[in-house]
Amino acid sequence: MAHSPRQSKAEQRSRKKEKIVDQEVTVGNGGEYHQTADKDDPVLTTAQGGPVSDDQNSLRIGERGPTAMEDFHFREKLFHFDHERIPERVVHARGYGAHGYFETLKPLSEYTSADIFQREGEKTPVFVRFSTVAGNKGSGDLARDVRGFAVKFYTKEGNWDIVGNNIPVFFIQDAIKFPDLIHAAKQEPDSDFPQAQTAHDNFWDFISLTPESMHMVMWTMSDRAIPRSFRFMEGFGVHTFRLVNGDGKSTFVKFHWKPKLGLQSVVWNEALKINGADPDFHRRDLWSSIKSGMLPEWELHLQLFDEEFAEKFEFDVLDPTKIIPEEDVPTICVGRMVLDRMPDNFFAETEQVAFMTQNVPPGIDFTNDPLLQGRNFSYLDTQLKRLGSTNFSQLPINAPQCPMHHFQQDGHMAFRNVQGRANYQPNSWDEGPRENPQSGFTSYRAHEEGDKCRIRPESFADHYSQARQFYQSQTPTEQNHIADALVFELSKVETPAIRKRMVGHLLNIDQAMAKKVAANLGLSDMPDPVPAAKAPRDDLKPSDKLSIIKNGPGSFGGRKLGVLLTDGVDHKAFDALKKATEAVGGVVEVVAPTVGGVKADNGQMIDANHKIEGGPSVVFDAVAILGNAENSRTLATEATARDFLSDAFAHLKFIGYNDGALPLFEAAGLKDFLKKDDGFFAVSDTSSADDFIRACGDLRVWKREDKVRLRKTG
Numbered sequence: 001m002a003h004s005p006r007q008s009k010a011e012q013r014s015r016k017k018e019k020i021v022d023q024e025v026t027v028g029n030g031g032e033y034h035q036t037a038d039k040d041d042p043v044l045t046t047a048q049g050g051p052v053s054d055d056q057n058s059l060r061i062g063e064r065g066p067t068a069m070e071d072f073h074f075r076e077k078l079f080h081f082d083h084e085r086i087p088e089r090v091v092h093a094r095g096y097g098a099h100g101y102f103e104t105l106k107p108l109s110e111y112t113s114a115d116i117f118q119r120e121g122e123k124t125p126v127f128v129r130f131s132t133v134a135g136n137k138g139s140g141d142l143a144r145d146v147r148g149f150a151v152k153f154y155t156k157e158g159n160w161d162i163v164g165n166n167i168p169v170f171f172i173q174d175a176i177k178f179p180d181l182i183h184a185a186k187q188e189p190d191s192d193f194p195q196a197q198t199a200h201d202n203f204w205d206f207i208s209l210t211p212e213s214m215h216m217v218m219w220t221m222s223d224r225a226i227p228r229s230f231r232f233m234e235g236f237g238v239h240t241f242r243l244v245n246g247d248g249k250s251t252f253v254k255f256h257w258k259p260k261l262g263l264q265s266v267v268w269n270e271a272l273k274i275n276g277a278d279p280d281f282h283r284r285d286l287w288s289s290i291k292s293g294m295l296p297e298w299e300l301h302l303q304l305f306d307e308e309f310a311e312k313f314e315f316d317v318l319d320p321t322k323i324i325p326e327e328d329v330p331t332i333c334v335g336r337m338v339l340d341r342m343p344d345n346f347f348a349e350t351e352q353v354a355f356m357t358q359n360v361p362p363g364i365d366f367t368n369d370p371l372l373q374g375r376n377f378s379y380l381d382t383q384l385k386r387l388g389s390t391n392f393s394q395l396p397i398n399a400p401q402c403p404m405h406h407f408q409q410d411g412h413m414a415f416r417n418v419q420g421r422a423n424y425q426p427n428s429w430d431e432g433p434r435e436n437p438q439s440g441f442t443s444y445r446a447h448e449e450g451d452k453c454r455i456r457p458e459s460f461a462d463h464y465s466q467a468r469q470f471y472q473s474q475t476p477t478e479q480n481h482i483a484d485a486l487v488f489e490l491s492k493v494e495t496p497a498i499r500k501r502m503v504g505h506l507l508n509i510d511q512a513m514a515k516k517v518a519a520n521l522g523l524s525d526m527p528d529p530v531p532a533a534k535a536p537r538d539d540l541k542p543s544d545k546l547s548i549i550k551n552g553p554g555s556f557g558g559r560k561l562g563v564l565l566t567d568g569v570d571h572k573a574f575d576a577l578k579k580a581t582e583a584v585g586g587v588v589e590v591v592a593p594t595v596g597g598v599k600a601d602n603g604q605m606i607d608a609n610h611k612i613e614g615g616p617s618v619v620f621d622a623v624a625i626l627g628n629a630e631n632s633r634t635l636a637t638e639a640t641a642r643d644f645l646s647d648a649f650a651h652l653k654f655i656g657y658n659d660g661a662l663p664l665f666e667a668a669g670l671k672d673f674l675k676k677d678d679g680f681f682a683v684s685d686t687s688s689a690d691d692f693i694r695a696c697g698d699l700r701v702w703k704r705e706d707k708v709r710l711r712k713t714g
């Protein structure tokens with residue numbers, strides 16, 4: 001507890017030592033706490049490395065006098081703070097990242113010379129950033145939105161970025177429309193709201209005047225746009241890319257990430273409430289699963305096809321509003337990605353990471369998809385704006401992890417410059433790097449010719465057929481969710497003509513869905529279908545891969561059970577539930593009237609993870625309520641306890657209970673459902689707990705939905 005000798009005697013005298021709940025502090029003259037360095041502690045310094053004696057008081061002329069300009073520590077601290085923010089991403093501002101590795105499972109030398117795909121079992125480091133698109137940096141995680149799924153592979157031949165989304169198509173066909181799309185989706189420019197929501201006039205005005213967006217709109221109105229968390233999402237490269245092998249032969253490719261834990265989303269009313277209860281729900285999920293060793297994993301699948309297939313496929317493979325159904329071109333698994341480490345610092349890594357579609361290694365190349373071509377310009381440009389220097393690639397998170405030699409030099413923040421005399425080439429000094437025609441990136445020699453023109457190809461003109469195919473590939477539950485989402489969003493649109501115009505588009509997709517939406521919007525008369533540039537087809541076969549429910553996990557692994565307990569709870573029932581959940585790889589969190597936990601019937605204390613208001617059922621995949629009758633009666637007077645149960649019911653969750661919890665069911669108005677609903681499970685011992693957790697593998701009791709939703713059929 002040494003004082004700096006520079007401190008005056010008066011300053012030293014004015015301090016006294018105290019212990020404040022486990023913390024040794026010195027109390028200063030004005031009652032402020034000082035923590036001074038012991039001999040083992042690092043000493044606080046300025047950015048110039050100078051040791052600091054007092055970080056609680058600025059330098060003053062007299063105790064109550066003006067602050068001195070000479071206080072370099074104060075000025076440096078404030079100067080740096082004032083400049084802490086960099087511009088947030090203009091889109092995908094809200095995001096969260098993690099480190100991990102990609103393991104090559106299938107060598108692909110037949111198709112590509114890319115080094116990353118040459119050797120089975122080889123691991124390549126990756127950094128992944130997930131994001132929402134429309135919201136600002138501080139917006140809630142559960143916005144209805146596309147999720148970004150951007151992967152940076154630090155390969156031996158430089159960085160390769162797949163800057164993808166969790167939806168395999170996009171709203172627009174030409175990059176020139178991107179600013180319009182994003183302006184329309186973000187807050188309206190006069191009011192600056194709504195935040196992170198497409199449920200407003202500008203968005204639907206633009207969409208209803210952009211028929212090419214209809215396929216993507218079906219996806220964003222589906223539950224894909226409200227994922228349970230990043231761990232349960234697919235990812236897609238969206239565009240058609242090329243793989244090019246050592247002989248210069250090209251094969252078209254589409255990239256797919258498939259989550260090991262299966263697909264899962266939440267329901268809309270739940271999403272709205274999660275945003276209030278835990279706006280960081282997706283961040284927290286990634287953080288806690290990685291920190292607890294439940295490592296998220298995806299398989300990388302490829303769809304490979306040649307020119308001949310591209311010629312005969314019913315849509316243009318350069319059109320980013322179209323998929324190639326997996327039934328037409330099955331995917332092959334070529335690798336897996338595991339995320340195993342959170343960044344040490346969010347800003348340095350997740351905020352400063354710079355993904356760029358144009359980062360491709362030799363052996364992977366572009367196609368003429370006009371959206372991809374536009375992106376290849378935008379991503380470099382945006383990094384300069386955001387990161388402020390052409391040297392952003394020197395930041396550790398962006399720097400390649402392979403040898404690098406070039407003649408770029410100087411500029412803001414250059415800390416890695418050429419060494420030696422040669423900073424140009426050719427040179428006579430026998431110094432510096434040289435080009436290599438064999439191993440260097442060689443663009444695929446595509447033959448290109450044509451008139452210079454601004455024209456959309458006619459092969460891009462069918463805007464409805466795949467929208468219909470997507471809708472028809474869904475289970476009835478999922479179809480209802482799409483219609484519900486359209487009704488929700490369009491009900492927030494204040495201009496009746498826009499609502500009507502959208503219904504005019506929906507008529508081209510599915511008549512019954514359009515009628516249902518119209519009925520639930522209270523539309524008095526049905527509009528005519530919007531004239532289609534190309535007549536929608538109805539002969540495309542539904543594809544099971546497009547449904548979430550059909551691709552669920554069948555297990556509760558990786559999911560979370562929230563158990564609401566009261567004092568006096570039957571410890572055997574609780575222990576059985578915990579064991580059954582953990583046996584399948586799930587997690588149990590305890591919710592209790594106080595965060596201190598509860599005392600079970602055997603006197604044992606059970607720690608709580610949440611106090612009841614802070615742990616609503618929306619943050620769990622399934623719930624159980626275990627109580628003793630007397631304490632459950634008391635708990636039933638607490639509104640948040642009743643909400644816990646009635647929300648779990650409304651959100652179609654599986655619910656475990658014991659007899660002691662019944663007063664809460666009565667108070668929540670659910671007692672009558674106990675015998676009539678397949679989602680309730682009495683839990684008392686190992687076998688009943690196992691039955692309950694097995695059932696939870698279905699994730700939701702979808703057939704309950706008719707009991708909790710008021711819908712007009714149209």
Ligand code: HDE
Pocket residue numbers: 089090091092095129130131147148149150163164165170174175176178236237238239353354355370371372374375378379380382383
């Ligand atoms: Fe992006 N996009 N984008 N985008 N995008 C950006 O780059 C852009 C598009 C995607 O976690 C920006 O670094 C244009 C499709 C992701 O850091 C910017 C067009 C897909 C991320 C940009 C598109 C994406 C971005 C903003 C139309 C899915 C976040 C900040 C042609 C395949 C990456 C930045 C991260 C970010 C431009 C369309 C995915 C402005 C011009 C399609 C995942 O450069």
